[in-house]
Amino acid sequence: MTSSLWLHLGSNSYRVERQDPGAGLVCWRLFKLMEDEDEKVDYIVRQAWDGACACDCPAFVFRQTGAGRPCKHITALREHGLLDNPAPELPPAVETIPALEPIP
Numbered sequence: 001m002t003s004s005l006w007l008h009l010g011s012n013s014y015r016v017e018r019q020d021p022g023a024g025l026v027c028w029r030l031f032k033l034m035e036d037e038d039e040k041v042d043y044i045v046r047q048a049w050d051g052a053c054a055c056d057c058p059a060f061v062f063r064q065t066g067a068g069r070p071c072k073h074i075t076a077l078r079e080h081g082l083l084d085n086p087a088p089e090l091p092p093a094v095e096t097i098p099a100l101e102p103i104p
């Protein structure tokens with residue numbers, strides 16, 4: 001028996017395949033359904049052991065140079081439980097500076 005997993009994002013549809021994660025923990029490949037069957041577009045989404053996600057779509061690559069927000073592919077895969085949600089942000093560490101000893 002064969003089965004397939006589809007993700008529908010707005011007017012776009014993607015066939016989703018799990019890939020060998022390689023260096024990451026989780027890796028998905030999204031094959032975009034194109035009207036022209038000869039045109040192939042696919043994106044690879046990886047999640048590293050620390051929960052950080054990356055996609056090779058133009059939107060993610062562009063945003064990484066700016067705010068570093070996830071693309072729609074990462075957001076959708078997370079919504080459907082195919083990627084772990086990011087760990088809640090911890091409050092920034094308070095750096096304590098030890099008090100100086102008075103000079104005798």
Ligand SMILES: [Zn+2]
Binds near residue numbers: 055056057060071
């Ligand atoms: Zn993407």
